[in-house]
Amino acid sequence: MAQTPDQAMELKETGRKILAYGKPHWKKFAGAFLLFTAGAAVEPVIPALFKKLIDSGFKEGLNYPLWLVPIVIIGLFLVRGLFNFAGNYAMTDSVSSVVLSLRRDLMRGLLRADASLFTLISPGVAVTKIINDPQFASQTLGNVVISVIKDSMTLVFLLGYLLYLNWQLTLLSFVSMPLLGFLLKRVQKRLQHVGQAQYESQQRLVNTVDDNARAWRVVRTFDAADFELARFDKEAHVLRRMVLKTMATSSLITPMTQVVAAIGVSIIITLAIHQASQGSTTVGEFVSFITALLMTISPMRHLTDVYQPVTGALITARGAFDLINAPVEPDNGTLEMPISRGDIAFDNVKVHYEGAAAPSLNGFKLHIEPGQTVALVGSSGAGKTTVVNTLLRFANPSEGHILLDGTPIEDLKLASLRRHFAVVSQDIVLFDGSVAQNVAYASPLGIDRAKVEQCLRAANLWNHVSTMAQGMDTGIGTNGSMMSGGQRQRLAIARALYRDAAVWIFDEATSALDSESEAVVQRSIEDLRHAKTLILIAHRLSTIKNADVICVMSEGRIVEQGTHAELMALGGIYAGMVRIQSAD
Numbered sequence: 001m002a003q004t005p006d007q008a009m010e011l012k013e014t015g016r017k018i019l020a021y022g023k024p025h026w027k028k029f030a031g032a033f034l035l036f037t038a039g040a041a042v043e044p045v046i047p048a049l050f051k052k053l054i055d056s057g058f059k060e061g062l063n064y065p066l067w068l069v070p071i072v073i074i075g076l077f078l079v080r081g082l083f084n085f086a087g088n089y090a091m092t093d094s095v096s097s098v099v100l101s102l103r104r105d106l107m108r109g110l111l112r113a114d115a116s117l118f119t120l121i122s123p124g125v126a127v128t129k130i131i132n133d134p135q136f137a138s139q140t141l142g143n144v145v146i147s148v149i150k151d152s153m154t155l156v157f158l159l160g161y162l163l164y165l166n167w168q169l170t171l172l173s174f175v176s177m178p179l180l181g182f183l184l185k186r187v188q189k190r191l192q193h194v195g196q197a198q199y200e201s202q203q204r205l206v207n208t209v210d211d212n213a214r215a216w217r218v219v220r221t222f223d224a225a226d227f228e229l230a231r232f233d234k235e236a237h238v239l240r241r242m243v244l245k246t247m248a249t250s251s252l253i254t255p256m257t258q259v260v261a262a263i264g265v266s267i268i269i270t271l272a273i274h275q276a277s278q279g280s281t282t283v284g285e286f287v288s289f290i291t292a293l294l295m296t297i298s299p300m301r302h303l304t305d306v307y308q309p310v311t312g313a314l315i316t317a318r319g320a321f322d323l324i325n326a327p328v329e330p331d332n333g334t335l336e337m338p339i340s341r342g343d344i345a346f347d348n349v350k351v352h353y354e355g356a357a358a359p360s361l362n363g364f365k366l367h368i369e370p371g372q373t374v375a376l377v378g379s380s381g382a383g384k385t386t387v388v389n390t391l392l393r394f395a396n397p398s399e400g401h402i403l404l405d406g407t408p409i410e411d412l413k414l415a416s417l418r419r420h421f422a423v424v425s426q427d428i429v430l431f432d433g434s435v436a437q438n439v440a441y442a443s444p445l446g447i448d449r450a451k452v453e454q455c456l457r458a459a460n461l462w463n464h465v466s467t468m469a470q471g472m473d474t475g476i477g478t479n480g481s482m483m484s485g486g487q488r489q490r491l492a493i494a495r496a497l498y499r500d501a502a503v504w505i506f507d508e509a510t511s512a513l514d515s516e517s518e519a520v521v522q523r524s525i526e527d528l529r530h531a532k533t534l535i536l537i538a539h540r541l542s543t544i545k546n547a548d549v550i551c552v553m554s555e556g557r558i559v560e561q562g563t564h565a566e567l568m569a570l571g572g573i574y575a576g577m578v579r580i581q582s583a584d
């Protein structure tokens, strides 16, 4: 897989974006920089001290107390250590601030993303992108910055000292630099494309784990543990191979640098020995020069070692930025609608999902008056849920309009539109919290416990909740995993009832209920009739026969419409469906 120029550009762009996140914290970064610089400035003092000690100690006799030697050496290391500690602290402080802002923006990206995003990424990948990736990328880049500051400063000071000691020899050390630059460029290119492959492989592995955590019951029922393990192993091996490739490529850098550096150093040492043998340098000068020269190798090597982590971090950050840059749900409406009567009109609406063979709604026409109860029935795939999705603007029509109280819904702000609906959908999703927190979910006024109880009673769940260890404050586990299917459904109904909406939508809301619970919920729904606009979607026709209007849908449009009695009298599709169900 070759790295395209575009991808290379994107990495630079990613780098710029991360820098923009660091900008507000520049003072802290600058503080860290100064502290590391001060730490690095201590480095050449060490060889300089050796020169002083050796020259004066060996040639001129001691002209300072001997106890000063350990004090000064220990003191120097202590000062360097303190500067480095403070620098690390300041750096971590700044990096964690960057992680915080990045995570918040990623989360915002997820919350605002268009519905299409959720057909592309799994929950596991979203978690990785928001939780792990910013930490990994920022931490790695932070460490690299620390190492670059420390090492380049150390190098600058050491080089300064070397130039001061012997500028001709020092300049010679630059001879091998172009060769090193050329080799490093080639390695970097390879690192970029192996790193990208490693990132993609990791995402696939996350997807596999995500599937197994969500569908664990299915996996066990199908006795598919071995099958899943084999699937996991296959991808885990691919990832392992990619990690090895990355490491092998980046490990080339160290020996390459060392050999190239050795060429330069060997020339310089030879010349230095030659100069010393001519008596043009003192022993102290010679030892000091060689010590400082050898001390440059370690920071030089560290500096060339930053390619791999930087590339890896940028590739990871680029993946995370995908989430920030994901297409945002269009919200171009400008109108607010504080109160709604619940008057809904569909005017020749056509919806064609991307990639679907046929439109899911095709010339859909319906007027629902305030307080009316409308039932949508029809075979699976007829487009019933799409009506709801379009009404809430999770899907957008390519033709036609939907009006709420006479206003086209696309003219309303999304939040202003959606606040008028309470929906119990087919797939029940609950939050990891208590019963009360789930019922009063995101309520701006906090939890009204009396109202929570009233809604739980209406949903026929109060009897169960009152027996739970902490009543309505009992936790229900991830996605309500500690409740039965019917209890989860009733909790979702209570959540919808709690919301003071103008339009209530129940999409197969009682399908998992036993007949007693269904009767209670049915009565609660009956109580709402006329006070609210109700849209009921059900396969079990007995649950909707009291509706004011029953719409029979087929292939995205209404093919029969009327009351139960009218449709029975018509003797069409609806009457046929009723006959089949009563025969069951």
Ligand SMILES: Nc1ncnc2c1ncn2[C@@H]1O[C@H](COP(=O)(O)OP(=O)(O)OP(=O)(O)O)[C@@H](O)[C@H]1O
Pocket (backbone or CB within 6 Å): 353, 354, 355, 356, 360, 378, 379, 380, 381, 382, 383, 384, 385, 386, 387
């Ligand atoms: N996100 C999507 N992308 C592509 N096609 C979709 C999408 N969602 C639904 N569809 C298709 O649109 C059609 C109508 O689906 P819809 O969910 O509205 O049917 P339904 O009448 O509610 O069915 P059911 O009674 O089984 O719930 C189906 O053929 C379905 O495959």
